[in-house]
Amino acid sequence: MSAKGTNHRWTAWSRCVILWVGGGTVDETRICTQCKHIKHLSKFRSRISTSGNRCWRWKCRDCERITIRQYNLTEVGRAANRRCKAKRTAEGYFRAYRSRPDVIARVRYNGARRRADPLAKMKAKARSLADWAVTRGELQQQACASCGAPQSEKHHPDYHEPLLIVWLCHPCHMKLNRIIGKMPEEE
Numbered sequence: 639m640s641a642k643g644t645n646h647r648w649t650a651w652s653r654c655v656i657l658w659v660g661g662g663t664v665d666e667t668r669i670c671t672q673c674k675h676i677k678h679l680s681k682f683r684s685r686i687s688t689s690g691n692r693c694w695r696w697k698c699r700d701c702e703r704i705t706i707r708q709y710n711l712t713e714v715g716r717a718a719n720r721r722c723k724a725k726r727t728a729e730g731y732f733r734a735y736r737s738r739p740d741v742i743a744r745v746r747y748n749g750a751r752r753r754a755d756p757l758a759k760m761k762a763k764a765r766s767l768a769d770w771a772v773t774r775g776e777l778q779q780q781a782c783a784s785c786g787a788p789q790s791e792k793h794h795p796d797y798h799e800p801l802l803i804v805w806l807c808h809p810c811h812m813k814l815n816r817i818i819g820k821m822p823e824e825e
């Protein structure tokens with residue numbers, strides 16, 4: 639089934655275009671149809687097709703994540719999520735998760751830590767508020783304020799201002815945390 643000689647063969651007449659990879663090699667790159675970046679195939683979701691070949695998506699995982707996030711903000715997406723959540727509740731999915739021993743231990747540990755440390759509590763609250771603001775679309779992810787990398791994370795200069803966010807990529811964020819003398823695991 640694999641195209642010998644060429645590593646990939648394009649069949650472009652329909653949307654279900656498939657990349658055939660020869661000889662089991664996955665050491666390939668492709669251009670994401672959305673962000674137009676050249677990325678390694680591991681950055682794309684894949685599945686084994688009915689004919690037994692692995693085929694990769696056309697959007698990279700990062701772009702798919704953005705699409706899903708936008709879909710979740712639409713009325714249709716919200717309704718679908720509500721249905722899914724109701725189904726999982728009915729199946730006891732969440733109850734089963736909460737009663738897992740490792741989850742119980744983690745919840746207990748985090749709770750104790752937060753109760754013991756008011757600062758940790760405030761930080762957790764600020765992070766949660768900022769995450770919700772992003773989910774609701776009130777805050778938009780931006781490129782790294784220092785180097786311009788698109789993969790950014792939230793930095794709180796002041797935990798009293800949960801929605802005052804500086805977007806930094808992970809390396810720049812850790813660099814800043816080291817400069818201002820914060821622990822590396824802090825946001």
Ligand SMILES: [Zn+2]
Binds near residue numbers: 675
């Ligand atoms: Zn992309």
Ligand SMILES: [Zn+2]
Binds near residue numbers: 783
């Ligand atoms: Zn950066």
